[in-house]
Amino acid sequence: MSLRAIKYENNSLEILDQLLLPAQSKYIQVKGVEDGWKVINKMQVRGAPAIAIVGCLSLAVELRDEKFDSKKQMRQEIEGKLNYLVSSRPTAVNMKIAAEELIDLANQLSKDEAVSLDEMKTKFLQTIEDMLARDIADNKAIGEYGAKEILSHVSGDSLVRILTHCNTGSLATANYGTALGVIRTLHSMKRLEHVYCTETRPYNQGARLTAYELVHDKIPATLIVDSMVAAVMKHRNIGAVVVGADRVAANGDTANKIGTYQIAVLAKHHGVPFYIAAPFTSIDMTIPSGDHIVIEERPDREMTHVGEHRIAAKAFDVTPATLIAGIITENGVFRPEQLKEQFGHINS
Numbered sequence: 483m484s485l486r487a488i489k490y491e492n493n494s495l496e497i498l499d500q501l502l503l504p505a506q507s508k509y510i511q512v513k514g515v516e517d518g519w520k521v522i523n524k525m526q527v528r529g530a531p532a533i534a535i536v537g538c539l540s541l542a543v544e545l546r547d548e549k550f551d552s553k554k555q556m557r558q559e560i561e562g563k564l565n566y567l568v569s570s571r572p573t574a575v576n577m578k579i580a581a582e583e584l585i586d587l588a589n590q591l592s593k594d595e596a597v598s599l600d601e602m603k604t605k606f607l608q609t610i611e612d613m614l615a616r617d618i619a620d621n622k623a624i625g626e627y628g629a630k631e632i633l634s635h636v637s638g639d640s641l642v643r644i645l646t647h648c649n650t651g652s653l654a655t656a657n658y659g660t661a662l663g664v665i666r667t668l669h670s671m672k673r674l675e676h677v678y679c680t681e682t683r684p685y686n687q688g689a690r691l692t693a694y695e696l697v698h699d700k701i702p703a704t705l706i707v708d709s710m711v712a713a714v715m716k717h718r719n720i721g722a723v724v725v726g727a728d729r730v731a732a733n734g735d736t737a738n739k740i741g742t743y744q745i746a747v748l749a750k751h752h753g754v755p756f757y758i759a760a761p762f763t764s765i766d767m768t769i770p771s772g773d774h775i776v777i778e779e780r781p782d783r784e785m786t787h788v789g790e791h792r793i794a795a796k797a798f799d800v801t802p803a804t805l806i807a808g809i810i811t812e813n814g815v816f817r818p819e820q821l822k823e824q825f826g827h828i829n830s
């Protein structure tokens with residue numbers, strides 16, 4: 483089983499279909515922006531940094547073979563396609579910030595008379611390709627800072643227990659992870675005692691992805707149902723909660739997977755420090771607070787089904803008349819067969 487969410491080699495982009503994990507490890511080819519938009523929107527690739535990287539790489543794949551008449555035309559195409567990619571999922575800000583940076587770059591390159599059309603394309607594609615390496619380096623730095631911060635509250639050489647939510651690991655990023663990167667660093671320092679990861683309904687990113695990554699990397703961990711968090715905090719001496727972010731507002735309000743807020747409330751109640759681990763590409767300084775974050779609403783099928791299996795009742799069903807003793811109305815109580823007898827003339 484592979485833990486590489488994104489494969490980009492020889493201008494070919496493939497993503498690991500995360501809806502199928504952990505049962506199946508299947509890569510899907512992303513041939514351009516249209517495919518990129520779809521795999522992000524369907525959550526075959528997910529996690530704020532991975533969304534931005536796949537979105538931008540899908541543009542790179544499409545641009546490479548495209549012919550442009552002028553730098554202006556290339557700039558216009560880039561802008562339109564990036565804005566389209568931003569609309570694939572609204573809450574995570576990384577794709578939006580990446581799009582803004584790339585549109586700025588395209589503007590600069592198109593205005594620079596010393597840069598030819600071919601050079602503009604090469605420089606633009608190189609900037610996108612650099613995102614993969616930059617994300618891994620950022621995650622390693624987040625891991626170092628996070629581990630140091632958490633250990634500064636731990637006495638002596640004691641080990642620490644961490645609780646996390648959703649998936650913030652290799653599968654949500656170029657590799658290593660943000661909150662899971664902090665956990666990996668603590669583990670490599672031999673200061674991690676145990677991880678508790680929540681299942682993370684509705685899509686079970688904790689059960690399907692985080693637990694899978696932790697088992698893969700032999701990090702001691704227990705998967706818990708979302709409703710166990712309070713009990714675990716009361717009885718398991720959790721040292722810190724570390725989660726990721728889809729968007730951090732200028733005042734620090736943070737949007738993350740549904741359920742994060744209630745974990746923060748429980749952490750406060752139990753005196754457990756609660757940390758967000760996120761790269762600067764998740765911080766949106768243009769909005770003053772979380773009230774300005776658009777919260778994505780997903781289809782209800784994600785709650786009523788696990789994979790292809792329905793686990794919730796259908797909204798309506800039909801009770802056969804043979805089971806009904808009477809239909810109670812404002813005009814009296816009728817046995818089912820009386821409806822036709824007495825009201826058959828209506829609408830017939």
Ligand SMILES: CSC[C@@H](O)[C@@H](O)C(=O)COP(=O)(O)O
Nearest residue numbers: 528529530648650654726727739
């Ligand atoms: C490093 S991933 C950060 C966040 O994107 C992560 O915590 C999260 O909530 C992911 O949600 P998802 O809906 O699976 O994309």
